[in-house]
Amino acid sequence: MQVKEIKARTILIRSRLPDADYAINPYIGCEFGCLYCYASFMGRFVNEPIANWGNYVYAKTNAPQVLRKELKRLGSAQKESTIFISSVTDPYQGAEAKYKLTRGVLEVLAEDRYPGEVGIQTKSSMVLRDIGVLKQMRNVEVGMTVTTTDDALGRFLEVRATQSSVRFSTLRRLHDEGIRTYAFVGPLLPHFRYKPALLDALFGALSEAKVSYIYVEHINLKGYIRERLFEGLKNEPEEVRNVYKEAREQGHREALDKIVGELIEKHGLHLRTGQVLYHDDYMKAWPKQLD
Numbered sequence: 001m002q003v004k005e006i007k008a009r010t011i012l013i014r015s016r017l018p019d020a021d022y023a024i025n026p027y028i029g030c031e032f033g034c035l036y037c038y039a040s041f042m043g044r045f046v047n048e049p050i051a052n053w054g055n056y057v058y059a060k061t062n063a064p065q066v067l068r069k070e071l072k073r074l075g076s077a078q079k080e081s082t083i084f085i086s087s088v089t090d091p092y093q094g095a096e097a098k099y100k101l102t103r104g105v106l107e108v109l110a111e112d113r114y115p116g117e118v119g120i121q122t123k124s125s126m127v128l129r130d131i132g133v134l135k136q137m138r139n140v141e142v143g144m145t146v147t148t149t150d151d152a153l154g155r156f157l158e159v160r161a162t163q164s165s166v167r168f169s170t171l172r173r174l175h176d177e178g179i180r181t182y183a184f185v186g187p188l189l190p191h192f193r194y195k196p197a198l199l200d201a202l203f204g205a206l207s208e209a210k211v212s213y214i215y216v217e218h219i220n221l222k223g224y225i226r227e228r229l230f231e232g233l234k235n236e237p238e239e240v241r242n243v244y245k246e247a248r249e250q251g252h253r254e255a256l257d258k259i260v261g262e263l264i265e266k267h268g269l270h271l272r273t274g275q276v277l278y279h280d281d282y283m284k285a286w287p288k289q290l291d
């Protein structure tokens with residue numbers, strides 16, 4: 001894995017995501033290389049083609065220092081803002097073992113006694129390394145992205161991420177340590193429409209992991225994502241490829257929404273936004289001047 005060191009000019013970035021005012025991304029690029037990743041567009045900032053997503057990482061080695069300065073400039077009302085770590089990279093990918101930039105960012109927020117909610121979302125069990133820092137923070141929660149209970153499928157789609165089964169046990173361990181947790185079920189894999197028992201198993205595992213709530217998001221199949229994903233699926237059987245193709249249709253989303261609603265009720269889970277998210281809907285709500 002190619003890791004380059006860079007200096008960031010800013011680290012606290014206004015966010016377009018629901019439930020987040022700011023995002024912090026200590027890295028550009030992500031070695032996990034998930035086939036469905038929407039963040040592959042980030043390559044344009046470092047002259048990397050979309051097809052190379054997963055093969056490079058740029059570490060913003062001054063991220064904690066820049067954040068410390070930016071926090072000093074925030075007024076008290078702005079410090080109620082929600083911060084999301086991270087929106088276009090995984091904060092606990094392999095490079096974090098060496099650079100400890102996510103850890104440094106959390107230490108700065110802990111020292112600051114930052115009062116707003118800080119949400120950390122990852123696919124990596126490395127977050128357990130920082131339990132001590134997390135416990136010093138005033139208002140923090142940790143989310144794991146989970147898309148399947150099937151480790152083999154997880155390895156195929158989320159190439160170098162922590163095994164799916166380990167993510168469930170990571171959530172449970174965090175809960176047992178007294179840290180608030182949630183799960184991000186996204187993308188909602190299209191084949192669950194025809195095999196709801198698989199989603200049933202996934203929600204059952206989240207219920208056992210004692211997450212406080214879940215987000216669920218439909219797959220984003222914008223052109224640049226589709227290109228990379230379909231290249232990854234090209235050797236799969238035609239029926240698999242067809243399920244992904246039809247996932248762009250509203251009828252597909254409505255059929256899955258119904259299944260999700262029934263299974264959430266069955267497992268007593270709380271759906272934070274009250275509905276399954278769809279990227280195009282919340283991007284439309286983004287005010288133009290912040291775009």
Ligand code: SF4
Pocket residue numbers: 030031032033034036037038039088089090123158161
């Ligand atoms: S872990 Fe997240 S940011 Fe990294 S490749 Fe996967 S989806 Fe993209």
